Amino acid sequence: MIEKLELFMALARERHFGRAAEASNIGQPTLSSAIKQLEDQLGVQLVRRGSRFQGLTPEGEKVLDWARRIVGDYRSMNADIQASRKGLSGNVRIAVIPTALAMVHELTQSFHEVYPDVCFSILSRTSDQILDLIGNLEADFGITYLENEPLPTMVTVPLYLERYLFVTANEAVFPGRDQVTWAETGGEQLCLLTPDMQNRRIINRYLALSGVEPKAGIETDSVLAMVSHIRSGLWSGILPEKLAGLFSEAGPVRTLRLSEPDATQLVGAVTARAKPHTPVVEALLRHAKQISAISPAVLGL
Numbered sequence: 205m206i207e208k209l210e211l212f213m214a215l216a217r218e219r220h221f222g223r224a225a226e227a228s229n230i231g232q233p234t235l236s237s238a239i240k241q242l243e244d245q246l247g248v249q250l251v252r253r254g255s256r257f258q259g260l261t262p263e264g265e266k267v268l269d270w271a272r273r274i275v276g277d278y279r280s281m282n283a284d285i286q287a288s289r290k291g292l293s294g295n296v297r298i299a300v301i302p303t304a305l306a307m308v309h310e311l312t313q314s315f316h317e318v319y320p321d322v323c324f325s326i327l328s329r330t331s332d333q334i335l336d337l338i339g340n341l342e343a344d345f346g347i348t349y350l351e352n353e354p355l356p357t358m359v360t361v362p363l364y365l366e367r368y369l370f371v372t373a374n375e376a377v378f379p380g381r382d383q384v385t386w387a388e389t390g391g392e393q394l395c396l397l398t399p400d401m402q403n404r405r406i407i408n409r410y411l412a413l414s415g416v417e418p419k420a421g422i423e424t425d426s427v428l429a430m431v432s433h434i435r436s437g438l439w440s441g442i443l444p445e446k447l448a449g450l451f452s453e454a455g456p457v458r459t460l461r462l463s464e465p466d467a468t469q470l471v472g473a474v475t476a477r478a479k480p481h482t483p484v485v486e487a488l489l490r491h492a493k494q495i496s497a498i499s500p501a502v503l504g505l
Contacts, residue, residue, distance in 0.1 A: 206278050208242040209271040211235055212250065216268050217340055220257050276341055276478060292484050293321035299334040299343040300326060302427050303366065303403045303443070304471055306450040308347060311363075311473070315491050322484055328427070331402040338476050344485055346474040349402050355474065361492040362472040368407070369448045370460040372440035378460060385464040390416025395430050395439040398423045407442050410467050472496075 211228055215235065218224040225235040243250050250264035251257065260268060300308050305328060312324050329337060337343035339357065350360050370384050377392060378384055390411060396418060397404040404423075411418050422433050427447070434441045435457065448459050473492040475485055 205242075205245070206275060208238045208245075209275050211238045212242055213268065213271050213275065213340070215239060215251065215257070216260060216264075217342070219259070272339070272341060276476070279341070279482065292319045292487060294484060295323045295325055296345060296484055296488065297325045297327065297337075297343045298345045298347065299329045299337050300347045301331055301334065301349065301402065301471075302328050302397065302425070303447050304347045305427060306447045307364070311347075311488075311492060311495060314495065315488060318491070319484075319487065330400055332400075334474070338474065344475065344482070345488055347471065348474055349406075350470045350472040350474075357477050358474040359477050359489065360472050360474050361489060361496055362470055363492065363496050364446075364471055366444045366446070366469040366471050368410075368442055368462045368467055369445055370440060370462055371434055371443050371448050371457055372460075373435050373437040373457045374440065375458075377440055381460055383461045383463055386410050386414035386462055386467075387416050387464065389440075389442060389462070390414070390418065392440050393419055393421040393438065395422040395424070395433040395441050396420045397430070398425045401425065403444070406467075406469055410465065413465060 211224070211230075214228050215221065215224040218227055221232050221235060225232040228235065239251060246263075246267065248263040248267075249261050250267055252259050252261055298308065298312070305326070308326060312326075316322065316324075327337070327343060329343075331348045334343065334346040334348045335355075335358070338346055347363070349366075350362060370378070370389055372378070372392075378388070396407060399405070399408075408418060422429075422439050424430060424433075430441060430443075431450075433439045442462065473489070475481065475489065480486070481489065
């Protein structure tokens with residue numbers, strides 16, 4: 205039953221029989237047969253069928269909610285048993301907003317020193333995608349914005365305050381300055397994240413409060429693309445302080461503090477509000493709280 209529920213979850217996620225089968229490393233006939241067997245066992249139709257996948261039935265939506273709970277509990281039980289036998293081990297999937305990628309090692313490195321048998325898969329995702337991945341059991345943990353986000357189904361741990369800097373490699377841009385206002389940046393050619401990113405929406409909001417529109421000559425969902433374009437000197441950027449520090453290590457750039465307004469956003473760890481958590485997730489939560497509590501530098505205070 206667990207395997208069939210996992211295949212049903214894959215189909216609901218991929219919304220395509222072929223892609224769901226490929227993601228599950230099985231053939232499409234095997235997937236179709238498993239879904240049909242699940243429908244026969246439950247006595248209801250779960251999937252609207254035609255020449256292609258047409259969505260879930262109302263009963264299918266209800267079963268999907270139960271499947272996530274049942275599969276999540278099963279995985280937690282299995283992880284708990286394995287941990288009691290072998291100690292903490294396995295792979296943890298952490299989904300991270302792009303602007304926090306420069307700090308995630310502060311969590312994983314110190315955790316690995318205590319639990320060397322735990323490995324990590326780091327996924328770069330938008331804030332909305334992170335919540336979906338955790339809700340769909342495709343990620344175990346997330347690092348995202350905690351302010352202005354709907355997080356009633358999540359356990360949250362504040363990690364640090366994100367502060368913003370103007371970053372440029374062009375010496376002719378604001379020469380001799382160590383601080384600029386948000387309004388002043390409106391006249392510069394900028395390289396920014398794409399509008400679907402929460403960081404971009406935050407930057408747009410502060411620029412709007414300052415009465416200017418961003419001149420985004422480059423929009424990208426890649427931090428690496430931002431690094432290369434800002435280092436070229438043709439574009440400047442508005443970046444969180446931690447990410448800007450990574451830029452300065454990669455080449456000659458200048459960072460200027462942004463003011464008027466002085467802007468910050470709270471970034472933290474999130475995971476599903478499930479009880480019990482897997483032993484690894486529970487340990488990660490404790491570790492995140494320790495980092496937040498004992499390191500003013502990480503908190504940004």
